[in-house]
Amino acid sequence: MGIPFIDEPLERWAERFRFYRPFKVRFGEIDAFGHVNNVVYFRYFEQARIEYLAHLGVFREMFEGSTSSIIVAANLEAHYLAPVYFDEQIDVGVKAERIGRSSIDLSYVVRRPSGASCARDGATGANVDVPRSSGEKPKVVAVGRGTIVHVDRASGKSLPVPDDVRRAVETYERLA
Amino acid sequence: MGIPFIDEPLERWAERFRFYRPFKVRFGEIDAFGHVNNVVYFRYFEQARIEYLAHLGVFREMFEGSTSSIIVAANLEAHYLAPVYFDEQIDVGVKAERIGRSSIDLSYVVRRPSGASCARDGATGANVDVPRSSGEKPKVVAVGRGTIVHVDRASGKSLPVPDDVRRAVETYERLA
Amino acid sequence: MGIPFIDEPLERWAERFRFYRPFKVRFGEIDAFGHVNNVVYFRYFEQARIEYLAHLGVFREMFEGSTSSIIVAANLEAHYLAPVYFDEQIDVGVKAERIGRSSIDLSYVVRRPSGASCARDGATGANVDVPRSSGEKPKVVAVGRGTIVHVDRASGKSLPVPDDVRRAVETYERLA
Amino acid sequence: MGIPFIDEPLERWAERFRFYRPFKVRFGEIDAFGHVNNVVYFRYFEQARIEYLAHLGVFREMFEGSTSSIIVAANLEAHYLAPVYFDEQIDVGVKAERIGRSSIDLSYVVRRPSGASCARDGATGANVDVPRSSGEKPKVVAVGRGTIVHVDRASGKSLPVPDDVRRAVETYERLA
Numbered sequence: 256m257g258i259p260f261i262d263e264p265l266e267r268w269a270e271r272f273r274f275y276r277p278f279k280v281r282f283g284e285i286d287a288f289g290h291v292n293n294v295v296y297f298r299y300f301e302q303a304r305i306e307y308l309a310h311l312g313v314f315r316e317m318f319e320g321s322t323s324s325i326i327v328a329a330n331l332e333a334h335y336l337a338p339v340y341f342d343e344q345i346d347v348g349v350k351a352e353r354i355g356r357s358s359i360d361l362s363y364v365v366r367r368p369s370g371a372s373c374a375r376d377g378a379t380g381a382n383v384d385v386p387r388s389s390g391e392k393p394k395v396v397a398v399g400r401g402t403i404v405h406v407d408r409a410s411g412k413s414l415p416v417p418d419d420v421r422r423a424v425e426t427y428e429r430l431a
Numbered sequence: 432m433g434i435p436f437i438d439e440p441l442e443r444w445a446e447r448f449r450f451y452r453p454f455k456v457r458f459g460e461i462d463a464f465g466h467v468n469n470v471v472y473f474r475y476f477e478q479a480r481i482e483y484l485a486h487l488g489v490f491r492e493m494f495e496g497s498t499s500s501i502i503v504a505a506n507l508e509a510h511y512l513a514p515v516y517f518d519e520q521i522d523v524g525v526k527a528e529r530i531g532r533s534s535i536d537l538s539y540v541v542r543r544p545s546g547a548s549c550a551r552d553g554a555t556g557a558n559v560d561v562p563r564s565s566g567e568k569p570k571v572v573a574v575g576r577g578t579i580v581h582v583d584r585a586s587g588k589s590l591p592v593p594d595d596v597r598r599a600v601e602t603y604e605r606l607a
Numbered sequence: 608m609g610i611p612f613i614d615e616p617l618e619r620w621a622e623r624f625r626f627y628r629p630f631k632v633r634f635g636e637i638d639a640f641g642h643v644n645n646v647v648y649f650r651y652f653e654q655a656r657i658e659y660l661a662h663l664g665v666f667r668e669m670f671e672g673s674t675s676s677i678i679v680a681a682n683l684e685a686h687y688l689a690p691v692y693f694d695e696q697i698d699v700g701v702k703a704e705r706i707g708r709s710s711i712d713l714s715y716v717v718r719r720p721s722g723a724s725c726a727r728d729g730a731t732g733a734n735v736d737v738p739r740s741s742g743e744k745p746k747v748v749a750v751g752r753g754t755i756v757h758v759d760r761a762s763g764k765s766l767p768v769p770d771d772v773r774r775a776v777e778t779y780e781r782l783a
Numbered sequence: 784m785g786i787p788f789i790d791e792p793l794e795r796w797a798e799r800f801r802f803y804r805p806f807k808v809r810f811g812e813i814d815a816f817g818h819v820n821n822v823v824y825f826r827y828f829e830q831a832r833i834e835y836l837a838h839l840g841v842f843r844e845m846f847e848g849s850t851s852s853i854i855v856a857a858n859l860e861a862h863y864l865a866p867v868y869f870d871e872q873i874d875v876g877v878k879a880e881r882i883g884r885s886s887i888d889l890s891y892v893v894r895r896p897s898g899a900s901c902a903r904d905g906a907t908g909a910n911v912d913v914p915r916s917s918g919e920k921p922k923v924v925a926v927g928r929g930t931i932v933h934v935d936r937a938s939g940k941s942l943p944v945p946d947d948v949r950r951a952v953e954t955y956e957r958l959a
Contacts, residue, residue, distance in 0.1 A: 634814070634815065635814070635820065635822065637814065637815040638810070638811070638813065638814070638815070639810065639813040639814070639815065639817055639869065641815055644811065646811065693815065
């Protein structure tokens, strides 16, 4: 089961991300099966995406100071590679891959840091056997991608990516 | 453990509610312990409260046509009497108890209908022994209360409950 | 921006779904932008998927009576075509496209029914101009897909789709 | 509108809490009105409560190593004093007030740290006028309380608070 948008070893692909943010798995993110619910990964992506745009100084640019335009998700996709459990510390990465006229393609990755402490099964409280890397490298547990679009709030029509947003993203990701 | 704001048998108290709305427990509302997470009851209260105000024709009145005022929760409280499981059908009731100058006190109740089908434990999939009434009456599984306030969106200051909202609520609940 | 997994007109594709379930958009599903948050669509998919499996009589089969195996999502994908607003009634469809050794590929669709009442902007309460079909046909507002896998709970290894599950799905979807 | 369970100035009451944990408000926690949704505070309480019990070394004690008993919420209550906005950093405090035979009464507080950076309205992106303290002290923006109970998972009946849990809580909070 290869990932359609990744054509190199996962761990190497994950190392290309410059932007990572830590998340600690909350109790409310665990479902009845005792692991992080699949929907919650999209919450992590959302929050990491917003922090990425803020880090680049373009979050405000793309919708603040004006209520007339917003960023919307055109599509979103996740691939789940290993379960994540209550109380784990994970890192969520975001990376712009391509900038179009009005859209930006983003990749996402969720990694369990190297040397992560033992996970617990949220449902039973028992320790569980979590597949891990050798402890020398972080382990990729999920990946994703998605396109965001800059749109006019009233009409819903796409707007060009502002020039300084384009420049900030291209510079940070060395896309130009 | 009596409920501070209820001074009569629970089932009788619940029968005073004129407004009930059905909810079906979703998988995503179940937590790692296999029952509806305690936070989710406040989501039920919120949604039922909005439908109650809409039913009385005052939801729009209190914040639509104008973006200048909104309804906010001043406080919220829930008491959990019996667990609720995945896929159960429940009824959530809302009732205005008192109207102040700028606030309305609401009561909430969650009932398992009479003759409810057997619940399942979301965590294990096994059937569980859910305490039930004789099957002749619905069973109260949670109760709550909370005050909502009509406030100016910009300043956050309280505004009087509009006259027609007051009239609609008083008429529906026979408070006048 | 075509949808990679759809090669015919969207409305016709949506008509191939036999299984639809109604959802009413809750206040808590609206985000700061005033429309249904993109993450929430995956909650709709999840709930509709579970009801689909239950409808086919295989939800219990795939994880009940035994705690040893569960269904997990291997991947999930959504494409957002038009915003959905507070209080709207939508229909969410699920359809099995293919059954592998241990996995089932599912498609998802979200439709706004024909003759849907006017939507409201959850943020402002003002009426908004929602793009609609002629009123004669339901309008597709989002589509998705995803693979679910039958796995051993303890080892995380994939298990064959049970024979009667395979038969139930093939019969319902006329896949055989 | 005094808080029923607080009989001293709020800021002084908040200083009695020894246990605080930081939370950063996520985009997904903002509702259509542009501030942290009232339901979300109970998620903060839940997560802070679990970290409090873990910090005292009694989280595992009360339900791990055994699947036979769990901690459930008997009741929960929140009072909202000032809105909280997207991207704000807040501190959530937890404090055991009383230990009964099978239950523990907990208080909760949400504070905006002193010198907090300017908040933004999540709905519009515009800066908003957030009421603040003089900048010398943190500002209490919400308070709460609730009783948790140690129960047998199968029967739902209450179990005594284990002796070492009682001792750990009494020692930490100097209750004995």
